[in-house]
Amino acid sequence: MSLLADPRWGEALAHLPDYLGNHVRVSLAALALGLVVSLPLAILTRNRPAPRGMLLAFASIVQTVPGLAMLALFYPLLLAAASVTLAWFGVSFSAFGFLPAMLALALYSMLPVLRNGITGLNGIDPALIEAAKGVGMTARQSLLMVELPLALPVMMAGIRTAAVWVIGTATLSTPIGQTSLGNYIFAGLQTQNWVFVLFGCFASALLALAVDQLLGLIERGLRHRNRLRAALGCVGIAALVAATLVPAMGRSSQGYVVGAKTFAEQYVLSALLKDRLQVAGLSATVRSGLGSSVIFEALKAGDIDLYVDYSGTLWANQLHRADIRPRTELLAELKTALARDKITLLGELGFENAYALVMPRQRADSLGIRTIADLAAHAPSMSIAGDYEFFSRPEWAALQKAYGLSFRAQRQMQPDFMYAAIASGEVDVIAGYTSDGLIAKYDLTTLDDPRQAIPPYDAILLLAPKRAGDERLQAALKPLLGKIGIATMREANLRASGNDANSSPDAVAKWLWETVKQR
Amino acid sequence: MPAKLAISYRHVVKCFGRLKAVDDVSLDIAEGEFMVIVGGSGSGKTTLLRLANRLIEADGGNITVEGRNVSNVDPVALRRRIGYVFQSGGLFPHLSVADNIGITPKLLGMPTANISARVDELLELVQLDRAAHRDRLPEALSGGQRQRVGVARALAARPRIVLMDEPFGALDPLTRDALGDDYRSLHRKLGLTSVMITHDMTEAILLADRIAVMRAGKLLAQGTPKELTKSGDAYVTELLRTPRRQVERLNALLPESGCA
Numbered sequence: 001m002s003l004l005a006d007p008r009w010g011e012a013l014a015h016l017p018d019y020l021g022n023h024v025r026v027s028l029a030a031l032a033l034g035l036v037v038s039l040p041l042a043i044l045t046r047n048r049p050a051p052r053g054m055l056l057a058f059a060s061i062v063q064t065v066p067g068l069a070m071l072a073l074f075y076p077l078l079l080a081a082a083s084v085t086l087a088w089f090g091v092s093f094s095a096f097g098f099l100p101a102m103l104a105l106a107l108y109s110m111l112p113v114l115r116n117g118i119t120g121l122n123g124i125d126p127a128l129i130e131a132a133k134g135v136g137m138t139a140r141q142s143l144l145m146v147e148l149p150l151a152l153p154v155m156m157a158g159i160r161t162a163a164v165w166v167i168g169t170a171t172l173s174t175p176i177g178q179t180s181l182g183n184y185i186f187a188g189l190q191t192q193n194w195v196f197v198l199f200g201c202f203a204s205a206l207l208a209l210a211v212d213q214l215l216g217l218i219e220r221g222l223r224h225r226n227r228l229r230a231a232l233g234c235v236g237i238a239a240l241v242a243a244t245l246v247p248a249m250g251r252s253s254q255g256y257v258v259g260a261k262t263f264a265e266q267y268v269l270s271a272l273l274k275d276r277l278q279v280a281g282l283s284a285t286v287r288s289g290l291g292s293s294v295i296f297e298a299l300k301a302g303d304i305d306l307y308v309d310y311s312g313t314l315w316a317n318q319l320h321r322a323d324i325r326p327r328t329e330l331l332a333e334l335k336t337a338l339a340r341d342k343i344t345l346l347g348e349l350g351f352e353n354a355y356a357l358v359m360p361r362q363r364a365d366s367l368g369i370r371t372i373a374d375l376a377a378h379a380p381s382m383s384i385a386g387d388y389e390f391f392s393r394p395e396w397a398a399l400q401k402a403y404g405l406s407f408r409a410q411r412q413m414q415p416d417f418m419y420a421a422i423a424s425g426e427v428d429v430i431a432g433y434t435s436d437g438l439i440a441k442y443d444l445t446t447l448d449d450p451r452q453a454i455p456p457y458d459a460i461l462l463l464a465p466k467r468a469g470d471e472r473l474q475a476a477l478k479p480l481l482g483k484i485g486i487a488t489m490r491e492a493n494l495r496a497s498g499n500d501a502n503s504s505p506d507a508v509a510k511w512l513w514e515t516v517k518q519r
Numbered sequence: 520m521p522a523k524l525a526i527s528y529r530h531v532v533k534c535f536g537r538l539k540a541v542d543d544v545s546l547d548i549a550e551g552e553f554m555v556i557v558g559g560s561g562s563g564k565t566t567l568l569r570l571a572n573r574l575i576e577a578d579g580g581n582i583t584v585e586g587r588n589v590s591n592v593d594p595v596a597l598r599r600r601i602g603y604v605f606q607s608g609g610l611f612p613h614l615s616v617a618d619n620i621g622i623t624p625k626l627l628g629m630p631t632a633n634i635s636a637r638v639d640e641l642l643e644l645v646q647l648d649r650a651a652h653r654d655r656l657p658e659a660l661s662g663g664q665r666q667r668v669g670v671a672r673a674l675a676a677r678p679r680i681v682l683m684d685e686p687f688g689a690l691d692p693l694t695r696d697a698l699g700d701d702y703r704s705l706h707r708k709l710g711l712t713s714v715m716i717t718h719d720m721t722e723a724i725l726l727a728d729r730i731a732v733m734r735a736g737k738l739l740a741q742g743t744p745k746e747l748t749k750s751g752d753a754y755v756t757e758l759l760r761t762p763r764r765q766v767e768r769l770n771a772l773l774p775e776s777g778c779a
Contacts, residue, residue, distance in 0.1 A: 131609035133574060135623050135672065136599030145622075149613045223613075 007501045008195040012184060020203060021244035022179040027170045027207075028241060030102045031163055034109030039155075042117030043143065052118060059111040067169040070108065074100035075176045075294050079301075096294070096303035101173035101180075108169055109162035116158025120151030149222075156219035160212050167208040171200065175262060175291035177298055181207070186289035191264045192499045211237070255283030256473065259295050259307035262288075264496040264505075265353065265435060265489065269308045269459075271509035273477070280476035293317070300341055305464045306477070310353055312455040314338070322394055327456040334460075342465035346474060347481040351435055351489040354457035355395050356446040357384075358432035360422065364445050371448040375429065376403045382428035383409040385418050390431045395454050402453035419444075435459075435486060437494025459484070483516045491515075524583070525550045525680055525712035526571050531580035533566050540566040542736035543580070548714060550679075553706055555723040556716045557758065558733035564716040567733065568682050571714070572601045584680065599623055602673030602681035602711075607689045608665040610657040616642075616668050617653045623676040641671040646701065663694035670702060674709070681706075683715040687722070699726055721762040732758065 045052040062070075078095035086092040093099065124147055132142040148155075171182030184200025187193065214236040221230025256277050260270035270286045277284035287304055296318060298304045311334055315321050319337055324330075335345040357372055369375050375382075384407045390396055391410060399405055407429070413421060419438040422430045432439060434446055434457070461481070467473055496508045526548040533541040540563045548554045558564040569575040570582055573594040582589045589597060610619045620641055621634040629637070642649045645667040657665055666686055673681050686702075687695045703726055706713050717723055723730050724744045731741040732755050740750040748759055 127605065127609055128611065130574065131605050131611070134572070134598060134603040134605065134609070136595055136626050136676075137622075138595050141626065146611055146613075150611075 006195050008193060008504065009199070011504065012196055012199040015184070016203070019179060019181050019183050019200075020207070023167070023170055023181045023204065023207065024240055024244040026098060026101050026173060026178055026180065027105065027163075027167045027211075028237075029098075030105030030170070031109055031159075031166050033102065033106040034113060034162060034166070035159065037106070038110045038113035039117055042114050042121065042155075043148075046118060046121040046147075056111075056115060056118065059114050062107050063111045067108070067172045068175070071101060071104045071169075071173050071176050072291060072294070074104040075291075075297070078103070079297055082301075094301065094303055096298045096301060097177035097179075100176050101170065101178035105166045105170055105173070109166050112158040112161040112165065113155075114158075116161070117151070117155050120154030120158075121147055123154065124150050152222055153219065156215065156222075160215045160219075163211050163215060164208045167204060167211060171204050174289040176294050177287060177290055177303060179287070183289055186262055187267060187505070190262055190289075191267055191496050191503065191505060193504065194499060211240070214240075255285065256306065256467075257304045258284055258286045259290050259298060259304035260286060260288040261290055261292055261295055261307075265493050266308065267505040268492050268496050268508045268512065269349075271505040272480070272512055273306060273308070273461075275506075275509055275513065276476050276480065277473070280472065282472060282476060299462055299464050300343060302464045302466045305467050306473070307462060308349065308459050309462055310457040311348075311460055312354060312457040314460075315455060316394065324398065324452060324455045326452065327458065330456055331458065331460070338462070342468060344463040344468050346461040346463055346477060349459040349461065349480060349484045349489075350482045351459055351484050351486040352457045353433055353435040353459060353489075355390065355393075355431050355454055356434045356449070357399075358422065358430050358439060358444045358446050359428070360425075361443050361445040363428075364447070369447065371450050372399065372403050372405070372453070373450060375447055376405055379405050379407050379429075382407055383411065384429045384431065385411045385413050385421055385427040386431035387415050387418065388412050396431070398453040402451040435489045435493060437490045437492070437497055440487075440490050441494055459489075480516065484512070488512065488515055523550045523586075524548065525552070525585060526714065527581075527583045528567070528570070529581040529583075531567070531570060531582060532578050533563075533570060533575060534578050539736045541570065541577075544733075544736075544738045545580075546731055546738060546741060548712060550712050551710055553703070553713045553726060553728045554715070554731065555727035555729075556714065556731045556733060557718065557720055557723045558716075559718055561735070562733040563736040564733045565684060568684060568714060568716050571680075571682060572598045572603060574598070599627055599676060600678055600680075602676070602678040604666075604669045604673045604681065604683040604686045606685045607662070608657065608669040610665055610668060610672070612657055615654050615656060616647075616660070619657065619668060620671045620675050622672065627676055637675060638671075641675060644674070644705065645671045647671070661694075662690050663698060666690065666698060667701075670698075670705070674705075679710075680712045680714070683713065685717055686715065688717065688719075695722075702726075720758045721765070724759075724762060 041055060045055055065073075075095060078100050082092045082095050128146060128150070129142060132146040137145060170180050171185055173180050174182035174186045181200045181204040184196040184203070188196030188200060214233045216233075217236065218230050218233030221227065221233060258270045258273045258277070260266040267288055270288055274284045274286050290298065290304075292313070295304070295307055296309065296314070299307060311331055314334055315330060319334070325333065331345075331348070338345050357375065359369065364370070367378060369378065386396070391412065411427065418430045419432065419436070419442055421427050422444065423442040432444070432446070438444075439446065461477060463470070463473070492508050492512045495511060496503055496505060501507065524547050528544050528546045531541055531544045532539070542563070544567060556564045556567060566575055570577050571584060571589070573589055577590075584592070584597065584601070611622070614622070617635070617638045620638045624634045624637060638653070639649055642652065647664060647667050652660070652664065657668070660668065669686065687698050690698065699722060705711070715726065727744065729741060729743055730747055732739045732747070732752075734754055739752050740747055740755045742750070747755060750756065
């Protein structure tokens, strides 16, 4: 099938008003806030070298923080701020989505605006400032009639740079809950949907280009005192904002919001949950691509209503427990702990997505290896590969301790390559994920863990505090509990990793439901 | 009866750090007078000029303009009342010739239509073609034209006093001569008090009613060109001798005007 005839273009297009609208709103709001803060600062510090130096140093440091980290940092920061305002003034606000994204992006826009503003104002011939004074201008008149107009081209160049940066970086605000054109990119990368990735990249590049050109039009209009041009540029920007506000106003209340983390299994499961709610007559939308640390807080704060997490993840990250308990005990304790935050643990879906040591089936059979204990004897002559975090996680330390594991070599790899590496015999063992579809695809086997060194990672369905007593919701979800076995989930994940129309999360979710409902 | 004073400096001192730029200078400039202050670079002549409209604030002594102590006058109002011609024009590059000329009347709140009429009047006064120059940006003008616009701008709000900071210094000799003559006749026609600074004694002698000579912050001598020749100061004598020597050498080198 030719790339252009791919039906996923149509699917991508259907999301455009929502994604683009949110993207434009958050970018332009951030840019406006950045300008409102930076331009006065540039003007105030133009004749004061000491604070000017400090300001530029601060802005430069901000710029060195990677975009993803900056956006992620604002989430806990605002959560803390929200709890303070709640305690002191009795008002709270949502630290999810728009606000943290806008603030982080505004901070990002400051450096180019400040630097160019200061450079532009300081680059003016001092004789002209003297002349402004000489013809009888006040300091204010000199600023408005001489200094700002002369600095305008350099300042506008800074504003245009900032606009392009902000629009580009806004694609990274998806993981903190701000819908943006980044939703295409995050979802596309995780589900190998290159149509979505391309679409997201082109859309944000076109948007950046368009805003840059409109700002350029305004600049030329101001510089050549051409009212028509400046007005056209302003009208263009205003039209862009208006166009993105229309669908936002037209949309009714969102109903239930299903959260999803940033990997394929989560995209599939969230699509399944949304479908189930809609079939039950409840309106539901998916907020996907959320960061692992953001999604739980978002549920707690009620910004999303439900999502699927894994027991071992919450055990370590939310309860901060390092000890390992048997499955049922761990689940029971987790349920009690979550109940203290008024979060409902509705139940398990029926499969685990845990780390597991994985080997080719044939090789394991011929060596007589069924458990990790069997593996220990062969380990010194074998090599192992894991993802970027595995060897620094408590699971690895626990495994080494419990079985006395010691490998000849250990390597870190991108998960996709890890499976290819073991299939080709480049490494002997990998630390894979139990629900990964590639286990079936490459005919691999997961080794048993008789000493229970790896904590259980049962997929569990969580509901926000405000949905605790919601019986319609719970009734719609209960048919899923305990129904999704590991083999089913692996097959679903394998389908989702394909690169065609049948591999979209929605399509896989439909297949998954067809499979599950027959049980 | 002595004429009324337009500007009067009394024991004026201005220091920049440890450097005394103006050192105990007293100088009177009468109404209607064309005063030229002559000195080399670093002599303090520019500082002395700018003290009059408070572009620079004095450290000591008294300065009065039209009878009022300048330190008691709002500096912005003072500057709008005194015309100022900057070295090499000082025109605002983003404003048209007309907007440059009309800037001070605009700051004073004159209605737009009146400003427009005044600009036309001034363009005629400084002999610039209205149609050709009105809407141009300064970058499109020659050096001489720019300085004519500078003079027009200084005169726009009908000041009685005009200060000029080496206005013709950067121009070619022909343009410079023509502009000097034209300004001199404007000075007479409009009844202005003009204070101009220059490093060129020839220019000073040709334009000035009276000349003041400065060196290292001190006022060495003042008077009509004729009076200056009687000054006993060696520097002043040397300054005056130079133009004459040049004329003698020129006469020796060039044949007498044979084609007249």
